[in-house]
Amino acid sequence: MNNFSSLKSTIVFRMIIPIMVFIILIECAFSYLVTLHNVNETYDRWLLNSARSLEQEVNVIDQKISVKLSGSALKIFKWDDVGSTYFNIQTESGNILVGDLPLMDKPGQANGQARLFSNILLNGEKLRMVSLNVSAGLPEAVFINVAETLDRRSERFIEMLITDLAPQLFLTLIIGALLYKGVDRVLKPLHKLTDYIAQRSPSDLSPIPDDDVFDEVVALTDTINYLFEKLSNSIASQQRFISNAAHQLRTPLAGLKLQAERAQREQNIETMRPALKQIQNSADNVSHLISQLLVLARSDQIEGRHSFHRLDLLDLTKNICMEWVPKALEKEISLSFESLEKDVFVQADPILLTELLANLLDNGISYGHQQGNILVKIVKQPTPCLILEDDGPGINESECQKVFERFYRIPGTSGKGCGLGLAIVKEIADLHLIDLKIGKSDMGGVQFALNFRQINFD
Ligand SMILES: Nc1ncnc2c1ncn2[C@@H]1O[C@H](COP(=O)(O)OP(=O)(O)OP(=O)(O)O)[C@@H](O)[C@H]1O
Ligand SMILES: [Mg+2]
Known part of the structure; x- marks a missing residue:
């Protein structure tokens, strides 16, 4: 069963809200990644520039590598208002020439790169470090390692993320509100239609106008x-x-x-x-x-009112014929039943099918000649077919369809009939999807053929 009672809440909860949540999640993920990349890029460049500024302080005096760093230069270099900056200049042989960073594991050299960015841990704190390989013109390779804490980056990252996300989220919320209002507008013709139908009189079955609807x-x-x-x-x-x-x-x-x-x-x-x-x-x-x-x-066609069973058409027809023999004999009519088939099963309501056959037999006897003949037979061709024919006066072709109308009797017909028998036959045949045909019999009278649908009983 539907959990949402109205179309509007279904659209809002099943469409608008899920779509908005999806868009917001995508926006957040995208902004997060882009901002992180931009912040890292910018700060890594600054870190590299800091390392490069130390490169010119590395000299060779008397075949020995020396670094001259004045106190004021060092102060400027280390100045950081938010976090902390560390550095060292170390030789390939493992000597720290200057700086407060411990000896690093020659990252630049290990990778054979002029510079290498990496994340390191110093006293339990996360640092971003660049390692610059400055071996050109020196007796041995020298590495300048500069590392900084992540405080400045985090601060900047949050600032940029908020600046980027805030307008996007605001816009998404505005779109959501507009969509919500739009649903109201879209459903308006439907509400109008509901009001119109509610105001109609129950006896008014004229068509509903549909010029104003989708x-x-x-x-x-x-x-x-x-x-x-x-x-x-x-x-x-x-x-x-x-x-x-x-x-x-x-x-x-x-x-x-x-x-x-x-x-x-x-x-x-x-x-x-x-x-x-x-x-x-x-x-x-x-x-x-x-x-x-x-x-x-x-026999009115009301769904679910009839009980259709698998029944033996041979058995049913034979029994009904036997029941009608005494009435046929009153008029000395010979009522015979023949079938070469065995096991002819159909899906039918036995009471209604009995009524159908009774009406056909009643007509055959009532309108047949004294000492006449009625033949009932069942054939499979390949679907079951029941044929009932007589040698009575027959029915003119022009009357063939009219006799199935309610209360219709062929003018001049005597007897106490009321003209409903064949209408009942037709109604019951339609209900069973039986193809009913009326025609002239070889015996001289009328022939009714009832073709049943093929039913698969497996
Ligand atoms: N086997 C038949 N031979 C000749 N005419 C027939 C035959 N069956 C039906 N008719 C003609 O068709 C007309 C309609 O038949 P139908 O069974 O509908 O009504 P009815 O027999 O007059 O009345 P009811 O069956 O309601 O008592 C009959 O009045 C009769 O003239
Ligand atoms: Mg009749």
Whole structure:
């Protein structure tokens, strides 16, 4: 779950703050390294100049190396208001000619370089030292070692670092503040959209205007508008369905009322009988209509409402056919089932699939000829396919699509149907993603073919 409740805090805490912290860290690291390099460079140059100033004091008198350093020159050389400066002039053979630094390990000579910078420890204190090799024109190599404490460098380093970092940090903070304000500005159209939707009436399903929003939000408003459109279509179709259902119920109920009034006018039971028979028929019609409406409501495409199982299509179809044989025999219709296949499994809701087959069989029997034939077969081609055909009057091509509409009956059709059977068949087939086809049967009547999707049960 999202830890941040608002988009603004998500942008601030997950984007702006991490980016700013990253930039500040990079700035600090970069400034630290650059300042350290600059300070060392500058002070090392000064240290080298100090060593060079001693170079001219080294002379050769009577084949011996001597250093003449006056007291005042020494004072100037050693003057340091912040830290301390040490030096010595030593020969290659290990004699210290002058100075307060202990004998150094001939660093310049060891590396064969004219000068060498190094960090040394003197009495537990860190020093930066330059070692200058001045062997030219002398009987032996002489090294001038000058070292200074790091106090001046540290002081300068901190000063320079602050001077460098302060404006950068200040600028970064200003950018952060501007970004924070920018987020408010960017989210403003979204807030406007939220207010607009909140103020709408729940019955208003007109599209949300999206002229004032970003492309990314347009995708959202498009989706909402698409949902609104679907919802208003579904509400309209439900209203149509309810008014159709009410209309269909009104006819048998009006008949019921009429026949009841007629029966009431009669004096004895014999003269009452035809009216009572009509009442029974009307009641049957109402009950049939209500049960069809309930099946239709049950097959409504509501996600997660149906339980699809792996079921044996052969078994299910055979059992249903057997249940319908007595009804077919009432009209002397031969209802047969055949299949050369074995183990035909499909993913389906058994109750709904039973309703689907029942409606097709009911139609085949109701509209088929006396002593007619109905054939139910299952084939694999390669997906499971259930075919139901008869030798009845068939359905004209022009009516083929109309018969799937709710409450549609082919004009002139007799019987107590209400025109919902094939609408139920279609709805259940769609729910199972079954490809439903209607056509002319070789037997002369109508053929329904139900192609199931291939399901991998492994
Ligand atoms: N096997 C068939 N042979 C000939 N006509 C058929 C066949 N099946 C359906 N029809 C025609 O299609 C129309 C629609 O059938 P549908 O099953 O939807 O409604 P119904 O049978 O009239 O009513 P209900 O099934 O709701 O009781 C029927 O009125 C009938 O005219
Ligand atoms: Mg029917």
